[in-house]
Amino acid sequence: DAGVTQSPTHLIKTRGQQVTLRCSPKSGHDTVSWYQQALGQGPQFIFQYYEEEERQRGNFPDRFSGHQFPNYSSELNVNALLLGDSALYLCASSWGTGGGYTFGSGTRLTVV
Amino acid sequence: GQQLNQSPQSMFIQEGEDVSMNCTSSSIFNTWLWYKQDPGEGPVLLIALYKAGELTSNGRLTAQFGITRKDSFLNISASIPSDVGIYFCAGLTGRGNNDMRFGAGTRLTVKP
Numbered sequence: 001d002a003g004v005t006q007s008p009t010h011l012i013k014t015r016g017q018q019v020t021l022r023c024s025p026k027s028g029h030d031t032v033s034w035y036q037q038a039l040g041q042g043p044q045f046i047f048q049y050y051e052e053e054e055r056q057r058g059n060f061p062d063r064f065s066g067h068q069f070p071n072y073s074s075e076l077n078v079n080a081l082l083l084g085d086s087a088l089y090l091c092a093s094s095w096g097t098g099g100g101y102t103f104g105s106g107t108r109l110t111v112v
Numbered sequence: 113g114q115q116l117n118q119s120p121q122s123m124f125i126q127e128g129e130d131v132s133m134n135c136t137s138s139s140i141f142n143t144w145l146w147y148k149q150d151p152g153e154g155p156v157l158l159i160a161l162y163k164a165g166e167l168t169s170n171g172r173l174t175a176q177f178g179i180t181r182k183d184s185f186l187n188i189s190a191s192i193p194s195d196v197g198i199y200f201c202a203g204l205t206g207r208g209n210n211d212m213r214f215g216a217g218t219r220l221t222v223k224p
Binding site for chain 2: 004033040041042043044045048055056058090092101102103104105106
């Protein structure tokens, strides 16, 4: 039983570029949440997708957008990348929108 | 927004010792969770607490949901080298709010 799968594992982008990160939830899970984890910090909530809609959003600018597909997988898009966007991006899935999330191993994004 | 204050920031202990870490908040949470994160991995759920006063164990780990709903602690008994990692507390306010807040983490080092 595969857990949460994220791709790619590492990515280097140039300031101003756009990036798309991908997440496949754990089997049986229908909800995907995205988190940004800066070095030495705890994860910060970006947004949550359920039934292909953004259900809740954290304190992140509109440059951060997402999508959920009918098979529950999800994408995180970040436009106009800034150096400060360098972080580990974590995807977490759950059944329903409550707690008990299962996290993926993350995508390490470096913006240069 | 709700902030979680986690302490201590780091701990250096001898194998076999017991460990205690805690998390406090100025706001009420209806769910408290404890995660462990190893290098290069996403957080892994250790214990979830859903009711004020609840005391829950998972092997050598014990966590409690504070009566005021503004704090939680995690104890690890008889530490072993594989306990090394970063431990995060997280809280959910519930009532449809799925923005899971994380503490900054406690980095645990266990000396054999």
